[in-house]
Every structure is written in C-alpha cells, then in structure tokens.
Amino acid sequence: xxxxxxxxxxxxxxxxxxxxxxxxxxxxxxxxxxxxxxxxxxxxxxxxxxxxxxxxxxxxxxxxxxxxxxxxxxxxxxxxxxxxxxxxxxxxxxxxxxxxxxxxxxxxxxxxxxxxxxxxxxxxxxxxxxxxxxxxxxxxxxxxxxxxxxxxxxxxxxxxxxxxxxxxxxxxxxxxxxxxxxxxxxxxxxxxxxxxxxxxxxxxxxxxxxxxxxxxxxxxxxxxxxxxxxxxxxxxxxxxxxxxxxxxxxxxxxxxxxxxxxxxxxxxxxxxxxxxxxxxxxxxxxxxxxxxxxx
Amino acid sequence: xxxxxxxxxxxxxxxxxxxxxxxxxxxxxxxxxxxxxxxxxxxxxxxxxxxxxxxxxxxxxxxxxxxxxxxxxxxxxxxxxxxxxxxxxxxxxxxxxxxxxxxxxxxxxxxxxxxxxxxxxxxxxxxxxxxxxxxxxxxxxxxxxxxxxxxxxxxxxxxxxxxxxxxxxxxxxxxxxxxxxxxxxxxxxxxxxxxxxxxxxxxxxxxxxxxxxxxxxxxxxxxxxxxxxxxxxxxxxxxxxxxxxxxxxxxxxxxxxxxxxxxxxxxxxxxxxxxxxxxxxxxxxxxxxxxxxxxxxxxxxxxxxxxxxxxxxxxxxxxxxxxxxxxxxxxxxxxxxxxxxxxxxxxxxxxxxxxxxxxxxxxxxxxxxxxxxxxxxxxxxxxxxxxxxxxxxxxxxxxxxxxxxxxxxxxxxxxxxxxxxxxxxxxx
Numbered sequence: 001x002x003x004x005x006x007x008x009x010x011x012x013x014x015x016x017x018x019x020x021x022x023x024x025x026x027x028x029x030x031x032x033x034x035x036x037x038x039x040x041x042x043x044x045x046x047x048x049x050x051x052x053x054x055x056x057x058x059x060x061x062x063x064x065x066x067x068x069x070x071x072x073x074x075x076x077x078x079x080x081x082x083x084x085x086x087x088x089x090x091x092x093x094x095x096x097x098x099x100x101x102x103x104x105x106x107x108x109x110x111x112x113x114x115x116x117x118x119x120x121x122x123x124x125x126x127x128x129x130x131x132x133x134x135x136x137x138x139x140x141x142x143x144x145x146x147x148x149x150x151x152x153x154x155x156x157x158x159x160x161x162x163x164x165x166x167x168x169x170x171x172x173x174x175x176x177x178x179x180x181x182x183x184x185x186x187x188x189x190x191x192x193x194x195x196x197x198x199x200x201x202x203x204x205x206x207x208x209x210x211x212x213x214x215x216x217x218x219x220x221x222x223x224x225x226x227x228x229x230x231x232x233x234x235x236x237x238x239x240x241x242x243x244x245x246x247x248x249x250x251x252x253x254x255x256x257x258x259x260x261x262x263x264x265x266x267x268x269x270x271x272x273x274x275x276x277x278x279x280x281x282x283x284x285x286x287x288x289x290x291x292x293x294x295x
Numbered sequence: 296x297x298x299x300x301x302x303x304x305x306x307x308x309x310x311x312x313x314x315x316x317x318x319x320x321x322x323x324x325x326x327x328x329x330x331x332x333x334x335x336x337x338x339x340x341x342x343x344x345x346x347x348x349x350x351x352x353x354x355x356x357x358x359x360x361x362x363x364x365x366x367x368x369x370x371x372x373x374x375x376x377x378x379x380x381x382x383x384x385x386x387x388x389x390x391x392x393x394x395x396x397x398x399x400x401x402x403x404x405x406x407x408x409x410x411x412x413x414x415x416x417x418x419x420x421x422x423x424x425x426x427x428x429x430x431x432x433x434x435x436x437x438x439x440x441x442x443x444x445x446x447x448x449x450x451x452x453x454x455x456x457x458x459x460x461x462x463x464x465x466x467x468x469x470x471x472x473x474x475x476x477x478x479x480x481x482x483x484x485x486x487x488x489x490x491x492x493x494x495x496x497x498x499x500x501x502x503x504x505x506x507x508x509x510x511x512x513x514x515x516x517x518x519x520x521x522x523x524x525x526x527x528x529x530x531x532x533x534x535x536x537x538x539x540x541x542x543x544x545x546x547x548x549x550x551x552x553x554x555x556x557x558x559x560x561x562x563x564x565x566x567x568x569x570x571x572x573x574x575x576x577x578x579x580x581x582x583x584x585x586x587x588x589x590x591x592x593x594x595x596x597x598x599x600x601x602x603x604x605x606x607x608x609x610x611x612x613x614x615x616x617x618x619x620x621x622x623x624x625x626x627x628x629x630x631x632x633x634x635x636x637x638x639x640x641x642x643x644x645x646x647x648x649x650x651x652x653x654x655x656x657x658x659x660x661x662x663x664x665x666x667x668x669x670x671x672x673x674x675x676x677x678x679x680x681x682x683x684x685x686x687x688x689x690x691x692x693x694x695x696x697x698x699x700x701x702x703x704x705x706x707x708x709x710x711x712x713x714x715x716x717x718x719x720x721x722x723x
Binding site: 043044045122125126128129130131132148150151152153235236237238239240241242243253256257258259 | 378379382385386388389410412498500555556558559560561566571686687690694695697698700701702703704
C-alpha cells in the first residue's frame, strides 16, 4: 500500500461514521421520498407506481395554498422576532453587569428551550383560554375584553408567536451571546480612544464582527420557521379550521392520518425545494454583508 | 481502493437497514395446537388511563394462574383522539413492530379488520370455549360491532353512551332540580340560561359543547341527523337537521352566550368540577376523575330530546393482530381481558362493563342518583358511525366543527364543505 492509499484509507475511516449517518438518515430518506412521490403507498399494503398522479393532485389541492400562506406568515412574523430580539437580549446581557446577574439572565433566557415542549405548550394553551385564561384576566384589568387567542384566524398567529418567542428565543440569544464574547475587547478600546460613540461602535465593530453569527441565526431560523410544526401543533392544533396549519402539519396529516405516503412525499419535495431556494438566495446575498475577516 | 472502500460502506449501510427491519417469524395458527403449557411472550397495547399498573398486575396475576407460561408486556400508546391512536398503532405495524393484542374501540375495528390486520377468533373460540368465561354473559348488542362479516375479532370489554352530567351544587344555586328523562330542547336552553351566572367576577357557563366526534354525534342522533348514512358510504352533514344542530351549538356560544368558546386543550370534566360549567355531555368515563378528585356533587340524565331521542354507544375490545407469533396465547389473553375478572377490576368507576352480570353488580355503585341511565340505554343504543376511513372522517368533521364553534363560518357552509370532503374520502 502506497502512502497515498494509506492516507486515503485513514481519511475514509474518519469520514465513515459521518458518511454512514448521512446516507442512512439524510440521503436515503430524500431518495425514498423522491421515489415515493411517484407511488400510491399506505404503509400497510405494497406501494404502486402511479406516475405523475401525485403531482397532478398537488396542483389541484385546495388546502395547499392556505397552508403555504400560513407558513409564509409564520416565517414573516417569527424570523425577525428571533433574529432581532435575540440580538437585543444578547446585547443587554453582554453589558457590564455583575457576573452573577449575567449567569442568572443566561439561565432564565435559555431555560424554556430545555423545558418539554408538550408540557409547556399545554400550560400556555390554558393561559390563552379566552374565557378563563390568565392573559385575558390581566388584560381585562386594563379594560381589554376577551381576546380570542385561539378562535380568531388573526390572533392565533400572535398566540403562536408569543409561545415561540418564549420557548425558542434562548437559542438565538445563546448564539449571539457566544458571538459577542468572541469580539476582541481591544477593538472597542481602540474605537473609544478614536472618539467613536456607542452607535458607531455597534455599527462598525459589533455588527460586522457578528455578521457570520447573524447569518447563521438568520439561515437556521428561516429554515426552522419554514418547517414550523411544534408550536401550532401543540398550541392551536392547526385551527380554527386550517387557519394556523403549517405545511409541515399538513404533511404530517397526509402521511400519518391519511396514510398517503406518496402524496405526502410530493408535498415534502415542494417544501424541500422552497427551503433550498430561500437558502440559496440567502447565501447569494450573504456575500454582500457577511464578513468572515475577523482580524 | 476507493471502490472497495465505497463497497464496504454500502455493505455496512445495507446491513444497518436489514438490522432495522423485523424478522418474519412463522405463524403457528393451528387453534387446536394451543395448550395451557405453551410458552409465549405477548405485547399488549393498553393505556394506563384504562388500567393502571396495579390493576394490570392484578389482572395478569389472575391470568397467569390459568396460563402460567404466557408473559405479557404492556406498551402504552397515547393518542389525542381515537383516530390519532389508531394511526400510531398502524405506524407500529408498518414499522415492522406489530404488537400481539391491542385495545381497539368501535371507531377502529372496521379499519383494522377490513385491512386484514386482525385474526378471526372463531376457530379458537370453538377449540377453547372455556377461555371465554361464559360468552352468553356478554351483552349481544354491544358485542355486535366486533363481529364483522360473520367473523369475531374480539370480546367487548367496555362501553359508553353519552348522557348529561350536572354539577348539582350549581343546580341548587339556580333553584333547579334534575330534569326529567323526557326533557326537551326548550327545557335544555332554559337550564343553560339559568345556570349561566357571574358572581364576584367568577363566571359559570351553563353548558360546554362537546368538541369531539363521539360527543357531537350523540347530539346529531338526537336531532335525527348523523355524520354518515346507514351504509356509511356518504355523508349526511348537509342534511337540514345536521345543519340545525350545528347552528344551535354556535348559537349557544355567540347568541345565547350560555357556553364558553371551546379551546383545543379544554378539559370539560375539570371545568364541571371547578364550577366553570354546570352541564356537560359525556359517557361514564368522567366518574373515574370524579372519584380521584373526591367530587360527589354530580348527577346524570339522558340528553334532552330534540327531534328524537336516540342514545349513542361506543364499545371497546382487545383484538389480536394476525401477525402474532402466538395466536392461541393471544386469543386467551384477549378473552381474559374481556372477561368478568378484568371488567370487575378495571371498570368500577370508569366505562360501563359489557358483561351483564358485572353491569348489574357495578352500576348501582355509581355515585349518581340517576345511574340507571347507563344500564337502561344498552338495549336501545345505536353504534357510533365508524367506517374504515374513520380517522379521516373524524379529522374532517372536527376541523369544520372547529370553524363553526370559532364563529369563522356558518353551520350550513361548513357542513356542506365537510360533506364534500368526507364523500371524497369515502370514495377512496
């Protein structure tokens, strides 16, 4: 065995676990979905090739437009919420405050991420109760009467956004907080000596230095919100009617309630392509504002 | 070299996939071959809500006195509705890990049987009738949903109807007594209005609308309507009687203001106990919660007569999956779980027993003065409509009912759309 072959062997051996996981849990399901989208398959009886029937059904499906529109609304509400407010929270905790207080805030902001989604969603669901919920009780003290959090197709988005913010803001906060820690203090000191104000330091040091992390949070949040499932599933059940049903919830319904795996795969592919396009666009634009030069 | 390494990786991958799939064991399906000495290990799907660990241990101890070599392991499958529960079991089967014996309500029996997933038990009944512990003791009408096309797929264990539950403290406060058996729609509305109160900022609503298929179907039956026709081949939700009932439900919230707007996670039993509502319609199952909470201010009555008065029923049994490696042992377990000992152990304060002897013994102990509404309706009750496509039908019905109750659609429009979707599902 030549040295080159040995190096290759070692390289492949190191790669093997990750490659195996990729093949089994990512490549294989993606290929299987693609194949299944041309079949009729109910998981109990063998699959049957039906050509393009699932794609024809996709374009004739009355509910798809609404669930895609709902998902877009979730993306437009939740992405800025997580990306901007996560940064503001991280900046607030990064300030020169007592170390103990910093630990306290970090724990408080990240704790909901660790809590069991189903349990806390149930609690939030009771809080959102129109008649007996604590939120409406407090609002009634200010003369605001009975907000239909779960019954109105408009309010339902706010209910999901409040829960999502409380539950998952800790993730964005933590990424930003780590990113802020990595910005050398000397840069701020030098800028301060040069007479730069707080806003100038933020615009010319913090934002450019944090841009890779901002980009990471933006991409992961956008992908996450496009695939949103837990929040509406646990809080609203997709209701009223289909008002808060996301594409992923709809795929779950087709696959695991109707057992139409072929059609569910077709819808999954459409969502996959949508996310791929959005992510590609983000990477394209990122060249204009993300700086990887950390010197 | 690269090709060899890639080949190795592919082989490892194939091996992994093969290891994940289940092995198809040979099926010993000869009913005559079963003996009490047969060694078997069975998987039973039964929730702790139906039978606690202590109750199941008690039942299995008794079972093992008869069949010492049959070991039973419980798997709990939690579903947000019957449809959701059945879907999860189907996913287990599709995943290559089918259990042996499953708790199935009437809502799912057609779906499992028509997909050829269940073992017909008639041959085993003929070969070992003693395991049935007096088959004639089972109420025939309640057993009938588990006999499909002349084949027996289980032995009915529990059943429920839907009656009205009253918080008797609230009745007293409003100066009302338990309504008579033949109370009407007008009487019901009067009760709901008188029971809707607000004292010291604490609101009590007269009634909570049942937002689930079984509960709503009971009210549809009483208005001479139903979700499906008798043959279960088309939906009847566009029938004027069905629309009238759904519009009445909407009016109870937004016009008469005697019912709270339903929320997805509402627990009507809890709301009745803490006085947030004064009436709700349910089966006998809330009595288990009443007992745990030591709540005794409750009584029951038939639902009010609207256009007619029909009582709905749903029942459950323990069918055996035809993929079981131990069909004889599984039959014995299925029969025992539907038997007298099992019913006496598990159905003292939850669902209604289906054995006539146990019903007579257990029902009088129900802590409600009008407990006879449970036993009186067994002979006249009509089964909840449960086609093969039950999970789909339930999901569509709940979605459109949700729109009506959220005041996002009038009943006629929503029910017409629901009918169209259900008909489409029933066609496939």
